[in-house]
Amino acid sequence: MMAEGATTTGTEAPSGAGFPPFKTESFPSQIFWLVVTMAFLFVVLWRFAGPRIKGTLEERRGMIQKEIETAQENRRKAEAATVAYETPLFEARERARAINDQYRERAAEDVKKAEAQADANAERATADAEARLARIRAEAKTHIAGAAKDAAIEIVSRLTGERISDAEAEAAVRAAQEA
Amino acid sequence: MAINPMEQFAVKPIVPLHIGHYDVSFTNQSLWMCIxxxxxxxFMTMATSRRALVPSRMQSMAEISYEFVANMVGGAAGEDGLRFFPFVFTIFMFVLFSNFLGLLPGSFTVTSQIIVTFTMAGFVIAMVVVTGFLKHGIGFLKLFVPKAPFLLLLLLVPIEVISFFTRPISLSVRLFANMLAGHTLLKVFASFVIALGGAGLLAPLAAAPMFLIVAITALELLVAFLQAYVFAILTCIYLNEALHLHDHH
Structure with a gap:
């Protein structure tokens, strides 16, 4: 601190205080140049730099917005294409299943019908056979009775020399059959 | 060698100039305001001249400054406060660059002059008053009448009036004192470095104040930004009061 503050401040008429910011003689110059420079800066920022930066920012925001919209549009399209691709596939699969079901049903019906037919046939054949059997048995029974009656008459005539009537022989045969 | 920590704040004429009987000489302070x-x-025109969609670093910085202040104004003063954006932007950029450039060794810190900060603060308050009366007419005076019982108002109204009229002082002194104190501190420690450096055996001790200067410079960078921000945000808050009175509290 060798020099006095006042001698270094350089203004023409240094006033009492040695504290430069409080030296009032420089105030008019400071205010004047502050107003001039700030006014210039204000015009630059207000009229040129500000609008330009604002324009750039809005342009960028707009572009980003547009890109996002394009991307969303593309995604919507892709989803629609997927649906358009899958729908016929799904429909075709459904139709195939329907046809499949239909044929299986029809086949089952055919099988059932054929079974019923076969059952009916078999039943009829069985009934026929049984009827024929019964008839044959009945016939056989009468033949046997006739033969037995003849045989009985013959045997009696041989053994006794007597001739028995048909009715007697018949009754005897019936009695023997029933025993 | 004269080491006076106040010497850096001295305003020295470069080109003498007079308008009427006012001394409006072009001084070192005028020079630094021009710088x-x-x-x-x-910065704001060259960096943005290409208007690139993918910005360069400089363009990005200019855009960030713009958006920073635009958000500040919109947030603190509302949508209709955006009319004042160019004004707040100008003040913020001017204070910010003054503070930063003032940290360069050998430069002059414009905002370390009380008359500069006071002129700006006075202009802000004048604008608040004009805006308030234009928007609300005589109703602007309701700003000084908070919602309170009548007896309390007798106490509160004078307090509100005083606090309003001390705003230009607090606004200007805050910035001025911060800049002045920081630069004085730097100069004082710098003088320690020189004094110790020439003191023979004690010379290695000069490293201590040197280290402190580095640390304080880093702190001053923060203060430089912070004070510009505080000045601008307070401007927005005062404008908000002028626009919306007490509605937005």
Whole structure:
């Protein structure tokens, strides 16, 4: 601190205080140049730099917005294409299943019908056979009775020399059959 | 060698100039205001001249400054406060660049002059008053009448009036004192470095204040930004009061 503050401040008429910011003689110059420079800066920022930066920012925001919209549009399209691709596939699969079901049903019906037919046939054949059997048995029974009656008459005539009537022989045969 | 920590704040005429009987000489302070404004103009116009969609670093910085202040104004003063954006932007950029460029060794810190900060603060308050009366007419005076019982109002109204009229002082002194104190501190420690450096055996001790200067410079960078921000945000808050009175509290 060798020099006095006042001698270094350089203004023409240094006033009492040695504290430069409080030296009032420089105030008019400071205010004047502050107003001039700030006014210039204000015009630059207000009229040129500000609008330009604002324009750039809005342009960028707009572009980003547009890109996002394009991307969303593309995604919507892709989803629609997927649906358009899958729908016929799904429909075709459904139709195939329907046809499949239909044929299986029809086949089952055919099988059932054929079974019923076969059952009916078999039943009829069985009934026929049984009827024929019964008839044959009945016939056989009468033949046997006739033969037995003849045989009985013959045997009696041989053994006794007597001739028995048909009715007697018949009754005897019936009695023997029933025993 | 004269090491006076106040010497850096001295305003020295470069080109003597008079308008009427006012001394409006072009001084070192005027020169540095021109440098500040020139630097901002270059920064804000050159960096943005390409208008690239993918910005360069400089363009990005200019855009960030713009959006930072735009968000500040919109947030603190509302949508209709955006009319004042160019004004707040100008003040913020001017104070910010003054503070930053003032940290360069050998430069002059424009905002370390009380008359500069007071003129700006006075202009802000004048604008608040004009805006308030234009928007609300005589109703602007309701700003000084908070919602309170009548007896309390007798106490509160004078307090509100005083606090309103001390705003230009607090606004200007805050910035001025911060800049002045920081630069004085730097100069004082710098003088320690020189004094110790020439003190023979004690010379290695000069490293201690040297280290402190580095640390304080880092702190001053923060203060430089912070004070510009505080000045601008308070401007927005005062404008908000003028626009919306107490509605937005």
């Amino acid at each position: 500040v404004v020139g630097a901002i103009t270059l």
